[in-house]
Amino acid sequence: SLSRNELLDFVRPHLKQSRYEHTVRVTDTALELAERFGGDVHKVEIAAILHDFAKHKPKEDLKQWILRDQRLSKDLLDYHHELWHGPVGAIMLESELELKDRSIQSAIACHTSGKKNMSTLDKIVFLADYIEPGRNFSGVEEVRELAKENLDEACLQALINTIQFLTNNQRSVYPDTFHAYNQLI
Ligand code: DGI
Ligand code: FE
Ligand code: FE
Ligand code: FE
Numbered sequence: 001s002l003s004r005n006e007l008l009d010f011v012r013p014h015l016k017q018s019r020y021e022h023t024v025r026v027t028d029t030a031l032e033l034a035e036r037f038g039g040d041v042h043k044v045e046i047a048a049i050l051h052d053f054a055k056h057k058p059k060e061d062l063k064q065w066i067l068r069d070q071r072l073s074k075d076l077l078d079y080h081h082e083l084w085h086g087p088v089g090a091i092m093l094e095s096e097l098e099l100k101d102r103s104i105q106s107a108i109a110c111h112t113s114g115k116k117n118m119s120t121l122d123k124i125v126f127l128a129d130y131i132e133p134g135r136n137f138s139g140v141e142e143v144r145e146l147a148k149e150n151l152d153e154a155c156l157q158a159l160i161n162t163i164q165f166l167t168n169n170q171r172s173v174y175p176d177t178f179h180a181y182n183q184l185i
Contacts, residue, residue: 001042002097007049010097014053022134023052030128037151039124040103047107047125050099054089062088079174086112114159114180123155130158137161156184 002010004027012020030048034041054062062084066072069091076084090109093099107125110118114126130137131144131154139161146154159181166173 002046004045004049007046011049011053014056016056019052019055022132023049025132025134026051026125026128029132030124033124033128033147033151036148037120037124039120043101043104043107043121044124046099046101047104047111047121048128050089050093050097050104051108051111051125051129052085052089053096053108054085054092057085057088057092059084065091075175079172083112083174086110110176110180113174113176114155115176116179116183118155118180118183120151123151127151127155127158130162137165152184156181159184 008024011023015023027045027048030039030044031041033039034044059081062081063077065088066074066076066084072087072091076087087109090099090105093105093108099105103119103121106119107121110122111125111129115122118126127143127147131140131147139157143154143157143161146157159177163173163177163181
């Protein structure tokens with residue numbers, strides 16, 4: 001199995017410098033959350049390092065993966081392309097890194113939208129991506145406070161903030177984001 005440094009060396013060429021630094025901060029934040037809430041530390045580390053692997057792939061390539069891979073929900077194409085890099089990245093990593101662990105793939109796939117029935121691993125990566133110290137979303141400080149005590153409450157507040165942000169800006173909301181919210185509320 002791959003070490004932290006091997007995984008970081010693997011993703012580095014795929015990411016811009018600022019995105020790489022975000023990835024390192026997400027990983028450190030996710031490991032803190034894993035210690036606090038009892039996630040599988042090694043899986044958390046792998047999922048966090050790889051979560052934005054496909055972030056800079058051309059939109060057209062991501063679209064072709066969605067069209068061609070039966071496991072990828074076609075309705076992604078009806079929503080903002082920002083939502084595509086997680087689900088597609090989780091599948092791309094099967095060939096690029098021989099990543100076959102379904103629980104890690106799940107956490108990568110749902111890190112932007114959330115989904116119904118998130119595992120502890122899914123929640124930790126989703127939350128770490130939202131609260132890493134480089135983020136300055138409005139309301140992030142409240143979520144950081146919640147994340148000291150309660151994983152579900154923190155994820156719920158991150159979802160609420162994101163849904164409010166998207167609706168305030170008259171943007172669509174992917175159904176899985178509502179499914180995650182509805183389950184936690
Ligand atoms: O890849 P990152 O920049 O680290 O973060 P991300 O993968 O969480 O992407 C976040 C962006 O995706 C965020 O600015 C909001 C946007 N977005 C667009 N549509 C949706 C959405 N986020 C959610 N949760 N649900 C949506 O429908
Ligand atoms: Fe992302
Ligand atoms: Fe996110
Ligand atoms: Fe990210």
